[in-house]
Amino acid sequence: MADPSSYRPKPGQIPDSPGVYRFRDEHGRVIYVGKAKSLRQRLSSYFQDLAGLHTRTRTMVTTAASVEWTVVSTEVEALQLEYTWIKEYDPRFNVKYRDDKSYPSLAVTMGEEFPRVQVMRGPKKKGVRYFGPYAHAWAIRETVDLMLRVFPVRTCSAGVFKRSAQIGRPCLLGYIGKCSAPCVGRVSAEEHRELAEEFCDFMAGRTGAYLRRLEQQMHEAAEEMEYEKAARLRDDMEALRRALEKNAVVLADATDADLIAVAEDELEAAVQIFHVRGGRVRGQRGWVTDKVENVDTAGLVEHALQQLYGEERGDAVPKEVLVPALPEPVEPVAQWLGERRGSRVDLRIPQRGDKKDLMATVQRNAQQALVLHKTKRASDLTTRSRALEEIAEALELDSAPLRIECFDISHLQGQDVVASMVVFEDGLARKSEYRRFQIKSFEGQDDVRSMHEVIGRRFRRYLQEKQKAGEWSEENAVEEENGRAADVRAGDAFAGEARTEDGRPKRFAYPPQLVVVDGGQPQVAAARKALDELGIEDVAVCGLAKRLEEVWLPGEDDPVVLPRTSEGLYLLQRVRDEAHRFAIAYQRSKRTRTLRAGPLDEVPGLGETRKKALLKHFGSVKRLRAATVEQICETPGIGRKTAETIAAALAAAAPPAPAVNTATGEIMEEAGE
The missing domain is CATH 3.40.1440.10 (GIY-YIG endonuclease)
Known part of the structure; x- marks a missing residue:
């Protein structure tokens, strides 16, 4: 170093x-x-x-x-x-974006003497005009098949073209009218190039003028009683319209634009791009990348723009580029795009209307691409095994932690404090064993005490169930000695406790090899203290801090920094993020129940929106009850008359008595997912 x-x-x-x-x-x-x-x-x-x-x-x-x-x-x-x-x-x-798959494009080889229409993948070549990329190659072939009726451009390979020229006989497409057969001299090189240029103009979005010209020619042919020519032109127009219908209209003003959306987390980012030409989505592509440098959304957008337009010129750079965040500073990037296009490029964030709605669709695609990428990565057995080995090596464990439990605390300004426990076995989430806890109230926001409480409760239950399992085993052994082992059923386990299908006791009887807490040194110390108080020494503890993705161990002054490309770090982050998501979901459901069952329900004319606004403004019903009418009026949407009604209703209602569980005081619910 x-x-x-x-x-x-x-x-x-x-x-x-x-x-x-x-x-x-x-x-x-x-x-x-x-x-x-x-x-x-x-x-x-x-x-x-x-x-x-x-x-x-x-x-x-x-x-x-x-x-x-x-x-x-x-x-x-x-x-x-x-x-x-x-x-x-x-x-x-x-940051280097890599394609999450290879997207095909419709290519026209304008650099050749007789331009050819074909499907192309990979890096772009000089002298070739590209349209797309498309999601599937068959979509390109269907479009081309419809358009060859109107623009009979060559689609054959160089070998087929040369052979047809040698024997003086065109291929099948030349006989059925879907190729102008320049190989045998039916059209000159100039006439064939003109067909190719018209094909490119139509694909580039200049469709309206061409269709109007065909319609005019059809009417002129009908007036001159050339009905066969008119019918052929009619069929040509219908074929072109069918080709256009394959791309849905998304922007009514026939805009040419590229829309770029980014979905990201601490370690990875996914970029989705929609290519809109003539108001229609002509292509879509996506990238994923590891965030190897410290970069925000604006920086990711700038890198995407560089990769997307770094080698493009002319019409490949559209008039508008819509992004979720503007690079800082934006002027040099906009000027660079304008130089590549040869005219001004509008680089901006859509604020309203159809473009904002379409951007939301692109954003959803980016988010789904990131989730799919993570799912594929997590489902790979080799990758999961390597991740567990890296965690064991970094934390100096005796063996790979096949079962990992992660705990997170969630609350809203100290109210409705809850905790979550998620379980990962062999690197995969085991949602049937997720648990949720309601934490006893402390003065202030004490995440450390909350973490100590929830770890203690979880492992006290483990010790209780372990003791019951031992009692059940002794009883089973006595019955075997008495020859009554056949009367013992697995379902008759201790105290009516059922077992899972694989024979393990349900709930908390199966201990993890590693406990992960969402937080740094204080949370890790609290978790270790709770385990030490219970005499549990064979369960390792670590914490993952969000800010720098550092791994903290009990009693250590410095964190363990896993390599940026470490699969172990990626797995720990997934476990931590899942615990965070599960805790927030439970905390929100509790807030909703509190809101619906609170004294504000008794206030006439007070709807859900204003109740949420009041609780957001004051933080709790207790603070709202202590507020004056003038202070209540400061809440958005609350007038003086309504404030007076609220104050009177809260004054008349007695504070609710706290719910007490006479046994353990805890709520343990199945995840239900």
């Missing part, structure tokens, strides 16, 4: 101007490329105290052994040079 101070440039060496910089490792390989409006300010930010750097940034600067930079004139030049160097060096710490 290198010390960043060993290669830090001397003060005054770094220019205060736009530029692009490169970090290299000890072997001279470029590991990170970045751009900056001010090289001095940006590079200085990397050489501060390591404790103040983001985990990913800290890993990068300690891996690097040198830094160099290139000064440019403008931020636009910096953007272009950054893209060029990322393509050239493929640095390991830069």
Whole structure:
């Protein structure tokens, strides 16, 4: 691990101007490329105290052994040079999008003497016009089959074309009128190129004028009593309309735009792009990436724009690019896009109307793509095994933690405090064993005491069920000795406790190898203390802090930092996020029940929306009861008359007595998912 101070440039060496910089490792390989409006300010930010750097940034600067930079004139030049160097060096710490699958495009080889229409995948080539990408190759072939009736462009391979020219006889498509047969000289090279250009214009969205021209020709042919020609033109128009119907109209104003949406978490991001031409969705594609550098949504959008349009020019860059967040600063990126298009490009966030609605659809697709990617990754047995081995190695466990339980605390300003317990076995969620807890009230928001309580309650139940299982086993042994073992049924386990299908006691009788808590040192210490008080020493404990994704162990002053690409870190994050989701869902359901069963229900004319506004404004019914009429009026949507009614109703209603469970005081519910 290198010390960043060993290669830090001397003060005054770094220019205060736009530029692009490169970090290299000890072997001279470029590991990170970045751009900056001010090289001095940006590079200085990397050489501060390591404790103040983001985990990913800290890993990068300690891996690097040198830094160099290139000064440019403008931020636009910096953007272009950054893209060029990322393509050239493929640095390991830069965000690099990778296709979640290979999308086919409709391609027209305009660089050939006789242009050919075909399906293409992979990197784009010079002299070829592309349309799409499409979700499926068969969708392209159906569209082309309909359009060849009107634009009989060559679709055959070079070998078929050459053979037909040698024998002087066209292929089947030439005989049925779906190819103009330039191979045998039915049309000249110029006439065939004109057909190809009309095909490209139609695919590019200039459809209205062409259809109107065909309609006019059809009417002229009918007036001149050329009915066969008129019928052929009519059928051509119908074929083109059917081809257009395959792409739904989403923007009524015939807009040409690309819509980009991003779904992300701490470790990964998914990007979805809809290509809209002439108001219709012409193609869709998606990328996923590991967030190897500390980057926000705006940064992810900028990287997506670079990858999407870095090698594109002309019509491939649309007039509008709609994004969920604007790069900072936005002017150089917009100018760079305009230079690639040859005219102004409107880069903005949609605010209202059809475009905002379509952006919501793209966002949903991005979110689904991220979930699908995570599901595929989690379902891989080899990946799960490697993740468990990495966790065992990092935490110095004797064996891989085949059962992991994670706990999280959730509340709203200290009210309705709840906890969740989620279970992962062999790296997969076991939702039938999820549990939810209602936490006793503490003064203030004490997540540490709450964590201590819930861990203690869970493992007290484990010890109780373990003791009952032992009593049941002894009784079973006595019955066997008396020859009555056949009368013992597994369903007659201790105290009426049933067993699962695989023979294990239900609820809390099966202990985990690892307990994960959502939090840092204090929460980990509380969990370890609860286990020590119960005499449980064979269960490991760790905590995962959200801010820097650090793994904390009991009694350790420094966290364990797993590598950014670690499958173990990915699994721990999934477990923690699932516990967080489950806790929030339970806490929200409790808030809803409290809201419906509270004294506000007795106030006439007070609906759900204003009840929620009151509780959000004051935090609890107790604080609302202590508020004056003037303070209640400060709540949005509450007038003075309504405030007076609320104050009178709360004054008349006695505070509800707290519910007490005479046994354990806990709520344990099945997940039901």
